Amino acid sequence: MNKEHSIEERLWEFIDGISSDEEKTVIEKLLQTDAEWKAKYSELLQINEMLSSSELEEPSMRFTKNVMEGIAKLHIAPATKSYINKKIIWGIGVFFVTMLVAILVYGFSQMDWNAGESSSFAEKLSKFDISKFFNNTWVNAFMMVNVVLGLVLLDSYFNNKRKQFRKEA
């Protein structure tokens, strides 16, 4: 059964024209010399021809008319990319990168690199107290910036909506 399936798979690829050149040569030889391959090939070729020659189904005569009536009151929606403002995406990206860099720079600047010269980098890193950077002031400032960004995004969203509404009107 597996052998038969393998033959069929290779023959379908040959019929579809997606076999490699090397495989094509091998199959062409097999078709000339092997009766099993030849019989299977003519069987699959017949199915292939039947499938290729079958006709398309036709919908009712009113089909196009129904579609045209369906779209009569519709407006084409603006392309997705036109309402995704790249500047905003870049702005958010730049904000987060800046925040990360700032935290890292501040963190490393607070470390005493000369203390305990013999200790390894891992030990130094374990002494790094991250909690002091996320005290209330830092968290509040971070939240504040996020709220401002959120308001800017909301404003931009309503501006776009207003423009779209005016355009449609």
Added chain:
Amino acid sequence: MSTGLNDNDLISKVLSGDQQAYAGLVARYQNYVFTLTLRMIKSREDAEEVAQDVFIKAYKYLADFRGASKFSTWLYTIVNNTCISFLRKKKLQIYSLDNEGVFEVADSRDSGFRADLVEQKSRQTMVGNAISMLNPDDAEIITLFYKNEQSLDEIAQILGLEVNTAKVRLHRARTRLKEKMETHFAHEVKDLN
């Protein structure tokens, strides 16, 4: 109607406000889309409704078609998604590859088809009936490959699969179609030889 224009010309016209130009696209693809929906949904009435819905959706989101692929490939992606949503809504089971239910459905359909086949021994009818016995996934991939003339790359894009996966699925679908023809239309297949 703008029949002499190619797809991209018609799309440009529609996007610039000529709604009637869309009729040209509908006329060009209605048989392809309807065949595909019918093969997946099986009921003519539902298939026609879904096919109309596909064209309405395609019109609404036409601005999103950027010409990176063929219009037909983009359109068949909408067909695929709309049919899947419809089948889910209707709670029709999309049978898994090894589900026995496929054969139960096939057998129940077979008795009806046999009466027709005595009078209509054409290849067309037999192939059409054999395809309609397949599960929606198999019927879809065979229709896309043979009737809608999509390459394996394009089929993979429409179905959201890897090219190799699409190739394996097409192969399995053809194997199952062959089995259906041998089981249910053995006499007709012999007569055609």
